[in-house]
Amino acid sequence: MATRYVMQRDTRAWRLQVRISFGLAVLCAAVGVIQMPGQDLDRAFLAIGMLFCLFATFAVAKTQRDNRDGQVDTSQWVMTVWIAFAAAVLLTGWGLWRMQIDVWQKYYMLVSWLFLVSSTFTLSKTVRDAQEADLMARRMAAVREADGGKDAA
Numbered sequence: 001m002a003t004r005y006v007m008q009r010d011t012r013a014w015r016l017q018v019r020i021s022f023g024l025a026v027l028c029a030a031v032g033v034i035q036m037p038g039q040d041l042d043r044a045f046l047a048i049g050m051l052f053c054l055f056a057t058f059a060v061a062k063t064q065r066d067n068r069d070g071q072v073d074t075s076q077w078v079m080t081v082w083i084a085f086a087a088a089v090l091l092t093g094w095g096l097w098r099m100q101i102d103v104w105q106k107y108y109m110l111v112s113w114l115f116l117v118s119s120t121f122t123l124s125k126t127v128r129d130a131q132e133a134d135l136m137a138r139r140m141a142a143v144r145e146a147d148g149g150k151d152a153a
Helices: 012-035 038-067 075-098 103-146
Strands: none
Touching: 012 038, 012 103, 038 075, 038 103, 075 103
C-alpha cells in the first residue's frame, strides 16, 4: 500500500499577507531607526542590531526546518546559530534599553523589532512550505510518469 501525503498549499491571500507584513516590519523598523532622536552612534548600533536579528532569525528558522526530521547539520552549527540569535536579541535589547530616548520611542522600537522577528519567522515558513510542496508535487508527477500514468491506489 502506497503512502499518500496531503499537500495543502497556502492561499494566495496568505502569501500576500505574509510578504506585506514582512515589508511593513522592515519599513517600521527602518523608519524608527532613521527618525530616532539621539546620537548617530546609537542609531547605527540599533540598525546593526535589527539587521543582526533579521539574519539570525532567518538562520534559526532554516536550521530548525532543515533538522526537523533528524539532524543534518553539525551540532556546532546548530549551537552557533542559536548563540548568534541569542546574542542578536540580547545585544539589540541592551542597546535599546540604554538609549536616551523617550519611553514611547523605546516602545515603538520594541514593537517594530518584535514585529520584524515574528514576520521573519512567518515569511521563512511560508517560503519553505511552498518550496516543499513544489518538490513533493514534482516527485509525485515523476512517480506517476514512471508508473505509466496509473494511479497507485
